Amino acid sequence: MTARLLPGAPAAAALLADVAARAARLPAPPRLVMVRLGDDPASVSYVRGKDRQARAAGLESTVHALPEATTQAELLALIAGLNADPAVNGILVQLPLPAHVSEQAVLHAIDPRKDVDGFHPVNVGELWAGRPALRPCTPAGILFLLDHYGLPVVGQRAVVVGRSHIVGRPLAGLLLNRDATVTVAHSRTPDLAAVTREADLLCVAVGQPHLITPGMVKAGATVIDVGINRVPGQDGGKAHLTGDVDPAVAEVAGAITPVPGGVGPMTIAQLLANTVTAAEMQAGGQGTR
Numbered sequence: 001m002t003a004r005l006l007p008g009a010p011a012a013a014a015l016l017a018d019v020a021a022r023a024a025r026l027p028a029p030p031r032l033v034m035v036r037l038g039d040d041p042a043s044v045s046y047v048r049g050k051d052r053q054a055r056a057a058g059l060e061s062t063v064h065a066l067p068e069a070t071t072q073a074e075l076l077a078l079i080a081g082l083n084a085d086p087a088v089n090g091i092l093v094q095l096p097l098p099a100h101v102s103e104q105a106v107l108h109a110i111d112p113r114k115d116v117d118g119f120h121p122v123n124v125g126e127l128w129a130g131r132p133a134l135r136p137c138t139p140a141g142i143l144f145l146l147d148h149y150g151l152p153v154v155g156q157r158a159v160v161v162g163r164s165h166i167v168g169r170p171l172a173g174l175l176l177n178r179d180a181t182v183t184v185a186h187s188r189t190p191d192l193a194a195v196t197r198e199a200d201l202l203c204v205a206v207g208q209p210h211l212i213t214p215g216m217v218k219a220g221a222t223v224i225d226v227g228i229n230r231v232p233g234q235d236g237g238k239a240h241l242t243g244d245v246d247p248a249v250a251e252v253a254g255a256i257t258p259v260p261g262g263v264g265p266m267t268i269a270q271l272l273a274n275t276v277t278a279a280e281m282q283a284g285g286q287g288t289r
């Protein structure tokens with residue numbers, strides 16, 4: 001048996017079509033403001049991609065590219081101004097920040113109603129309380145992808161490997177809110193294979209190439225590979241991207257996301273969906289369940 005492949009592009013396109021339709025129903029196009037400090041190439045490229053896709057989806061997008069030496073007080077003053085500006089619906093501060101700026105202070109300063117990354121403690125609390133709010137983009141994108149392909153979540157034995165604040169933990173919360181039975185595994189979990197073999201739905205967000213091998217997966221399971229690892233090519237060949245899941249798992253699983261091109265495209269699409277949700281909430285609507 002070879003697993004059904006779950007490419008992200010068609011699911012992301014469906015989400016973006018929904019974003020455009022909802023944006024068109026609002027009195028003005030939702031506005032996303034992104035802030036980045038310094039010239040870290042990955043951050044520059046991520047913000048450029050988000051800006052381009054926001055515009056393509058009919059949203060307004062502004063980027064504040066600030067010098068690396070920007071002080072925490074200057075950044076907090078900018079955020080306070082964006083919080084107070086009714087024309088700004090979503091605020092994203094690109095991480096990581098330089099060492100002299102406290103990530104926690106910055107994330108706490110963003111108005112939770114404009115926190116399109118879903119990292120503010122108010123939004124984290126609402127997620128774990130099962131109440132509507134703004135949800136972290138990668139986990140919410142994964143739920144959209146599962147729904148898009150008609151894969152069940154309710155009542156499934158779900159195992160999430162990884163407990164980061166941006167992927168593992170919020171994904172576990174979202175799956176729990178959708179009535180999965182959830183186990184979270186991490187680097188201190190003994191006999192990881194025994195845990196992952198229990199999963200009908202196995203989600204892996206670790207950052208270790210091919211950690212999950214075929215013997216660790218239940219036959220027919222749905223496997224969501226969040227990992228993005230850059231590995232050098234063989235014999236000095238070109239570096240390429242690979243996931244946390246060994247591609248040979250496709251011989252055992254029922255369905256599997258590819259890397260690249262699986263979960264990756266969902267993250268930016270979900271950021272834009274969150275920006276529309278934020279604008280709707282500011283206009284009196286509800287957040288995302």
Ligand code: NDP
Pocket residue numbers: 138161162163164165166167168185186187188189192205206207208211226227228229263264265267
């Ligand atoms: P973090 O490094 O923040 O967290 C990794 C987690 O994996 C930790 O909880 C760690 O456990 C756990 N872990 C490490 N080694 C093992 C092991 N051998 N067995 C079990 N668990 C282990 O990573 P992120 O969550 O930020 O990212 C994970 C991966 O997902 C990365 O490859 C990243 O590039 C990718 N990613 C992809 C995105 C996308 O859009 N597709 C978005 C975000 C991330 P412990 O807590 O005990 O240290």
